[in-house]
Amino acid sequence: MSFFYFFPAKGDIPVHLLETIVLNRLNYLRSLFENQHLPYNEYTIEGSVYDNVGHFISCILAILDGSSDFSNFLIRAEEALFKHRLAQLTAYDLRCLSKKILKGLKKLNVDLQLLDPLYLLCRKLMVQSVAHHITTICDDKCFLHKIEINFKYCLKLVAKREVVLNNGLASIHCCQWRKLMVMTFAELLKHRIYGTHGTLIKNDPRINQLFQTIKKKFNHFQYNENINILKSHQVDSKSKFFPPCMLNLHQHLRMRHRLSHNERFYYSLFLKDIGMPIEESVKFWKLEYCQEPRDTCVCCHNWNKDEKKYLYGIRHLYGLEGGRKTYWAKGCQFIQNSDNSYSEGGCPFKCFDVEKMQQVLSLDKEDSMFQTICNLKEQKKYTMACKLYLNHKFPNCDSSYSFSPVKYYSQARNQKCLDCHK
Incomplete structure (x- = not known):
């Protein structure tokens, strides 16, 4: 279960297959984002090479595009996909996911403090009784379990007055853990898109050709040139x-x-x-x-x-x-x-x-x-x-x-x- 896409897949893949993978993923994300029926899509099977490649190439396209419109669409749509997958997990699946996340965090060479809450959360979810509680009994008003994190990592919850603050620490109860996991995924994705220097990518003719092809075929790239003009x-x-x-x-x-x-x-x-x-x-x-x-x-x-x-x-x-x-x-x-x-x-x-x-x-x-x-x-x-x-x-x-x-x-x-x- 590669929910967080910590590492890109390794190996070689034909450019024409990349185009197919990305187009299918973007169309699937658009359907999910617009609450349409989700047909079977072999290119978005969780944990597959196609799923991994499609995610990272879509991020590269967002970096090349440079517009906030496509970046926002991709972040919101990927977030919706993450929520959809998270909702399907059993207690066993949730424990397996937590274990893989903890292993992935240890292998990461970057020091991202935004992942600290994820580490604390996964340590909790590794406990069998806690994972069972989250996937069966826990509802929107459950306060049985909690973790404490720096408030700056959950500003959205603070803004909505959904957490209690004490000396800069926010108490996140189990009814909000799914939200916290989704927020952390979104922050990691934003860091991947906005925090990546695209100089080397932009100089690759193969990626540029792929970008132009996708841009013509996927209409979320077709922006109204007057949309940002302020009268x-x-x-x-x-x-x-x-x-x-x-x-x-x-x-x-x-x-x-x-x-x-x-x-x-x-x-x-x-x-x-x-x-x-x-x-x-x-x-x-x-x-x-x-x-x-x-x-x-x-x-x-x-x-x-x-x-x-x-x-x-x-x-x-x-x-x-x-x-x-x-x-x-x-x-x-x-x-x-x-x-x-x-x-x-x-x-x-x-x-x-x-x-x-x-x-x-x-x-x-x-x-x-x-x-x-x-x-x-x-x-x-x-x-x-x-x-x-x-x-x-x-x-x-x-x-x-x-x-x-x-x-x-x-x-x-x-x-x-x-x-x-x-």
Whole structure:
């Protein structure tokens, strides 16, 4: 039972057979993901060479494709397959799986702390009485057995208030062990896709040819080229997917029709990187800066008077003026380390007091989630607090690997689209 695909199969295989294996696997995953009838498929038999090869080649295709759409589909579909298989296990099967996982963990040459909970869990499941309990008696409200793990390995359960926290340790009861195993599988798969450098793979003509062939035949690769374009009139509706730092700037801009220079620069780059083309950016900023500023505002410029200056600034951000340099949206560390003493921006988890942070997050003070976030703020774990908030608003999001405001938006939007699709 090679549930976790710790190691790829060894040996030689014809390229034309690889194409058949991958196409059959992707079509099977699509049927599973869309809750369709699952016909017999010899290429997805658990533990077979075809199953192993299909999994790893699909991951390679996700790395080559580079788009979050296909990666998200593959992660969610593989997760669904894992759940489907896990639900079929008897007590004996579960013990055998745990034994194989423990052996696989010992052979792994990489130090992945995200696998620590899996090790603890499998040690428990090796006990015959425990495995029998999980597969027969245990239900959604059973608390007979438990393990304790670092809360950062189960943020989704924390966000849903399904665990009890004590000094940074989360108590995971037996009714949640299947969820924990599925979450660990998904995290390992994300690490495999997002944490792999694809330089050598991209230079292999055989893999590139296979990628182009699969891309033509499997329609999940056929994306609408306008799906990620952000129109100026859509910003308000899409702001529900904004990270708190950018949502705060958006709300401030709508309220006062102005932002200070640096904050306008950061917000413009964020909008650019989440899909706003230059012509829409001009429309967006013109609409705001044609209006009179409200309240006390550090910026007294007006579009009608300073149109050339604003147009040059926007074109410069898009690499069309000056040194034609490519600018990217700022990351979490930069925003957290910026001096925001005299501006309206900054990371809410670091720079805002509790009252103002509560307003931006729209959480009740008595909410346990808000209390957990406040504790992380006191511990100066600002990025961790933002990840927790993302999983609270949009469960099942991938909040790891190069976390940033743009990544926050991408994950929140894609998660919403996947939920609507299902």
